[in-house]
Amino acid sequence: MSKWACLCLAAALLAAGGEAYAHKMMAASRVRDDGTVLLQAFFPDGTPARGVRTEVRRPDGALFLTGQTDEAGRLTVTPEGLAGRWTATFTGSMGHKTETRFVVGGPGPEQPAAAAPATEDSAPQPALRETAPRTQPAPEGAPxxxxxxxxxxxxxxxxxxxxxxxGLSAVLMCLKLRRDIRQLKDSDEGTTSSATEGK
Amino acid sequence: MHISDGVLPAGILAGSGVATLGLGGALLWRADAQKIPRVALCTSFFFVASLVHVPMGPTSAHLLLTGLVGIIMGPLAFLPILFGLILQALLFQHGGITALGVNALTMGLPAYAAWGLFRLGRSVRFKGSPFVFGFLAGWGAVLLSLVLLKVVLTFADESFVGVAWVVFIAHQPLAVLEGIVTGFAAVFLERVAPGVLEEQHE
Incomplete structure (x- = not known):
């Protein structure tokens, strides 16, 4: 194995790293005009997070539905019930976890949750539902x-x-060297004093 | 392969945090000043390796290089992994701060297994043995990390068991890639700086 082969391998790995990187999971949401909400989970390099378990919770924290993202990392939900800030939590199979929030019944997703959450009396609780992803395919020709x-x-x-x-390793090395020097000095002094006592 | 905050129960996080703090503190206290530059070097490549992305079917994986850290650092292998994970959590938001202990253990313990395997290999010398045992160290470290990760995640939620085998098989290309990188690195070190390996393995 020549040095050149090792260097080429290192260069290839660095090039791969420059092209794409990913690890933490990210998520985004968009409230559509028809009232449905598009949720999407992805990695920082743009790879969709597929098959990720998703929990959607109402503004009062109650679980609304659970589902899984599709091949494009998307999940479409139709919020019912409370107006306010909803939360979608995505949990991947490798311990990745992230969440995104969206506002239902308020001025829009960019606004804080201004709409006062309705009480349970005024908004009936929808039953907990286990759902398959309800994706809505885009119309023909639409982006x-x-x-x-x-x-x-x-x-x-x-x-x-x-x-x-x-930087920190340099500081750490200085501290350890100082400790070593002190120990050497102490041992030298000990040796000298014992030698003097011996005389 | 970094577990995020909020995935594991508090008991596991606390236990692994205490174990990591104890092990990391003891190693840092005992480490010779001369070994610190090597710790820094291994920390830097472990830190940057998490940005090298490898597509893995339904998930996204990255290089770990824990096997390489193990064969270079020997008994101090846990330190670069712990420091690298701290920086990855702070700067890249990879994994969580509360999950730092469990992440350090799932990646640090396999580094010791890789060290042991490579050390065993140095007693059975044959042509190409540095590559073979380097490969086995790198490959085995990834697989052991996966096993530990899955065991830990199973404590959090039994539904993770269902995907364990899928994830295990899907990560084989990454494990092989890590094995190749570690194998070539072992050959390179054997030729240009054999003292680095002998110091840890004799």
Whole structure:
């Protein structure tokens, strides 16, 4: 195995890292004009998070439905009942978890939950439902509805991390060397004093 | 392969946090000053490796390089993994702060297994043995991490058991890739800096 082969392998890995990276899961939501809500889970490189278990909770925290994202990482829900800020929590099979919030019956998804949540008396609780993903295919010729926002490669964070690693390691090494020097001094002093006592 | 906040019960998070704090603190206290630059080097490549994405069927995976950390660092393998995970959580939001302990254990313990395997391999020398045992160390570390991850997630929710085998099989390409990277790295170190390996394995 030559050095050049190792260097080529390292370069290929770095190039792959520059093209795409992913690990944490992200999510977004959009309230449609017809009252349905599109939820979508994805990874920072733009890969949809498929088959992710999703729990949708009403503004009062009650579970409204559970489902799974489809091949495009999407799940469409039709909120019923309370107006206010709803929460969708996505839990992946590898321990990834994220959530997104959307406002139902309020001025729009960008606004805070201004609409006062209705009480249980005024809004009947829908029964808990186990649902399959209720996706709504886009009409023929219409642009595909997509909430995925690919994140740029975090160059600044990588540089900050490397700076922290080497900076802190230098500090740590200085502290340990100081401790070693003190121990050496103490042992030298001990040896000298015992030698003096011996004389 | 990083568990997020809010996935595991508080008992597991607390127990793993205490174990990680104890192990990390003891290793940091005992580490020689001369080993610190090597810890920094391993921390840096472990930290950046999580950004190398490998598509894995229904999920998204990335390089871990815990096997490589194990064969380079030996008894101190836990330290680069712990420091790398802290920085990944703070800077990239990979995994959660409360889940740091469990993430460190699921990735750190396999690094020790990789070290043990590679150490065993150095007693059985043959042509190509550094690559073979490097490959086995890298490949085995990923698989052991997956097993530990699945065991931990099963405590949180039994529904994770159903997808365990799918995830295990889907991650084989990543495990093989890590094995190849670790194998080549072992060959490279054997040629240019054999002292690095001998120090940990003799």
């Amino acid at each position: 595909t509805e997509d909430l995925i926002r690919e994140q740029p490669f975090p160059v600044a964070e990588v540089l900050a991390g490397l700076g922290l690693i080497f």
